[in-house]
Amino acid sequence: MTSSSPVIGIIMGSDSDLPTMEKAIAVCESFEIGWEVAIVSAHRTPEKMVNYAKTAHERGLKVIIAGAGGAAHLPGMVASLTPLPVIGVPVSTRHLQGLDSLYSIVQMPRGIPVATVAIGNAQNAGLLAVQILASHDATLLKKIQDYRQELKQMVLNKQENLGKLGYEAYLQHIKDE
Numbered sequence: 001m002t003s004s005s006p007v008i009g010i011i012m013g014s015d016s017d018l019p020t021m022e023k024a025i026a027v028c029e030s031f032e033i034g035w036e037v038a039i040v041s042a043h044r045t046p047e048k049m050v051n052y053a054k055t056a057h058e059r060g061l062k063v064i065i066a067g068a069g070g071a072a073h074l075p076g077m078v079a080s081l082t083p084l085p086v087i088g089v090p091v092s093t094r095h096l097q098g099l100d101s102l103y104s105i106v107q108m109p110r111g112i113p114v115a116t117v118a119i120g121n122a123q124n125a126g127l128l129a130v131q132i133l134a135s136h137d138a139t140l141l142k143k144i145q146d147y148r149q150e151l152k153q154m155v156l157n158k159q160e161n162l163g164k165l166g167y168e169a170y171l172q173h174i175k176d177e
């Protein structure tokens with residue numbers, strides 16, 4: 001686990017969001033960035049949420065990732081209480097498949113932005129947080145460029161395999177994976 005002091009705060013409305021949000025934690029770990037995780041709910045623990053959001057920048061955090069499902073007010077409320085950038089992760093829900101979460105998070109009023117990623121895409125939230133930090137950190141910027149290069153290479157390798165194996169065999173190969 002990365003030992004440096006946390007600069008990315010990863011919060012969520014419930015521990016049931018953890019299986020989604022763990023992907024943001026994994027990104028922080030792979031870029032060796034200090035992170036902290038907390039269960040904070042605008043609805044169930046409003047005082048804790050206010051305290052968390054108001055003190056986040058004083059405690060050294062630089063970016064907050066907030067995930068919530070359903071009536072997902074947490075990211076917007078936190079954004080209203082902190083000067084830090086907030087990235088919202090709409091967590092998928094059983095009845096409305098996360099559309100409720102998405103709409104709750106994305107439609108912020110002018111003046112209080114929340115950078116919203118796709119439903120369930122905590123990995124992109126982690127990457128965006130790293131990129132925000134990288135904008136004034138040359139070492140991190142290089143790591144992002146290396147990561148992009150790996151992504152590109154992965155796609156090129158797949159294309160090469162497709163060419164080698166042919167469509168039918170390649171389809172079977174990815175089904176077997």
Ligand SMILES: Nc1c(C(=O)O)ncn1[C@@H]1O[C@H](COP(=O)(O)O)[C@@H](O)[C@H]1O
Nearest residue numbers: 013014016041042043068069072073074
């Ligand atoms: N949307 C919020 C908030 C909030 O926005 O403050 N607090 C909890 N929740 C969400 O309720 C869902 C169900 O929670 P439980 O699984 O604990 O019943 C979770 O996805 C959580 O993010």
